[in-house]
Amino acid sequence: MIKLTEAAAKEIRKVKSGEGLGDEVPIRIGIKAGGCSxxxxxxxxxxxxxxxxxxxxxxxxxxxxxKKSHLYIDGTEVDWSYSxxxxxxxFTNPAAKGSCGCGTSFVYEPKEQESSLPTLDFNL
Numbered sequence: 001m002i003k004l005t006e007a008a009a010k011e012i013r014k015v016k017s018g019e020g021l022g023d024e025v026p027i028r029i030g031i032k033a034g035g036c037s038x039x040x041x042x043x044x045x046x047x048x049x050x051x052x053x054x055x056x057x058x059x060x061x062x063x064x065x066x067k068k069s070h071l072y073i074d075g076t077e078v079d080w081s082y083s084x085x086x087x088x089x090x091f092t093n094p095a096a097k098g099s100c101g102c103g104t105s106f107v108y109e110p111k112e113q114e115s116s117l118p119t120l121d122f123n124l
Contacts, residue, residue, distance in 0.1 A: 001058075002029055002056055002058065002063050002065055002073065002076050002077075002078065003058050003076070003077045003078070004058040004059045004061060004078050005077065005080065006059060007080040007082070008059070008079050008080040008089065009058070009059030009060065009061055010080070011089075013061075019045070021045055023060060023062075025045050025046075025047050025062075026045070026047065026049070026055065026061075026062035026064045027044070027046075027061060027063055027064070028042070028044050028045070028063075028064045028065070029041065029042065029043055029063060029064070029065055029069070029076075029078065030042040030065060030066055030069035030073075031069045031072050031073060039072060041089075041091050050066070052066050052067050052068070053065065053066055053067070054066075054067060054070055073091075073093055073095070074095070075093070075095070076095075077091075078090070078091055079092065
């Protein structure tokens with residue numbers, strides 16, 4: 001699931017309104033290879049839900065995420081910073097091992113997987 005803070009939703013609505021888009025047009029959040037840290041976030045308005053997309057609702061806005069991106073950003077919170085130095089969207093991704101200084105790219109660290117293989121004890 002992807003969550004938007006109240007501040008992020010407010011600013012996204014401002015941009016959508018400026019572009020003549022209503023709340024019914026979803027935002028698409030994803031990732032692509034690149035940036036200083038390995039992966040970079042993508043963000044756009046997209047009314048075309050594909051068969052590989054997941055849809056969430058947060059703060060009254062529809063959010064689309066393709067299944068592949070969701071593997072890397074599940075649980076991410078999108079916030080808005082009003083700071084003069086780094087004004088804009090901020091992503092808090094629990095799967096990110098680290099990020100660049102601007103916060104728009106990240107290093108992915110997969111969750112620990114439990115082994116399905118039995119452990120063998122040779123001390124009989």
